[in-house]
Amino acid sequence: MKSICVFCGSSFGTREAYAEAATTTGRVIAENGYRLVYGGAKVGLMGTVADAALAAGGEVVGVLPRSLQDKEIGHEGLNELHLVGSMHERKALMADLSDAFIALPGGVGTLEEIFEIWTWGQLGYHQKRCGFLNIEGYYDHLLAFLDHQTAEGFTKKVMRDMAQLGQTPEELIGKFRDYTPPSTPKWIKKDET
Template sequence: MTIAVYCGSSAGNNSEYEQRTKDFGKFLALNNINVVYGGGRVGLMGVLADTVIEHGGKVCGVIPEKLKEKELEHTGITELRVVADMHERKATMAELSDAFVALPGGAGTLEEIFEVWTWAQLGFHNKPCALFNINGFYDKLIDMLETMSLEGFLKKEYVDMIINTDCEDKLLETLQKYQAPKHKW
């Protein structure tokens, strides 16, 4: 299995984010799960890549040329693909992955997981999308999605298709058992 992991280029203000990202990376490596991520060496992205590599796992980074030019690329991973732009990065990551998981991050992390989740709603793929909800990071986001559903802007089945957990074992089990809902149209 190959999982695309979206996460921050910052480590955040709470050391628990970094520690749990290390735990997650170790878990992935020890369970022979390959990682595709944004290719950076900084923040939670760098922590994740370093930890997976340290524990014998495989990591493929996909980085746009402009970010590589800023010397943000991770040079110690299994494979680094340099692409033209963010659109190509996201398409490449989606193509290489069997599932998508968002760890804590900023606007880019949200944009990336929301795009693949929207693609799943539209039936462009049948791959699971998950929030690895460290320290309740995504609780308010889940509340907002529930509000969207209650107000008639988002079907409840689409809210429910996002896996939301802070447990590695539960995440892996749920990813492996995932069944996509019927297509929107």
């Protein structure tokens, strides 16, 4: 594992703990010798995680659609900033540049990003790790729904377990180091089609 991608909000949310977690995450990624890959903005939790990694001497790579750069929210102090034409290109490049993915608190964009990566893993497109950093229970309701979805037979347990969970970045990165994603067997039997 060389690069860790962080998905998170372009705003700060309502709790100071979210910004504190973004700061800690950026610092821990840098201090452990990983490169941070993220969405390239200087605002909200996105800017906070990047600033913390840079302050700790880490390498930070941003990927930002040109339309957002034009709105002057691009971070100007990164080691690399890739400007791309669309959100689709952004997510594809972030996936290519990264070996693992962390979802900090964020909105629907954050969820869409982590779910796409998780789905690609379930389909066998990659063997990369992904997980949720559950700051002050931010993801509790979502995780309960995912467990419900599994209990109702829409997600196999082995696939549900692909998304790791941590309360701290140290815990989640430790789980990433120890985790081997499953090979993706055929999950639909002929009599289920």
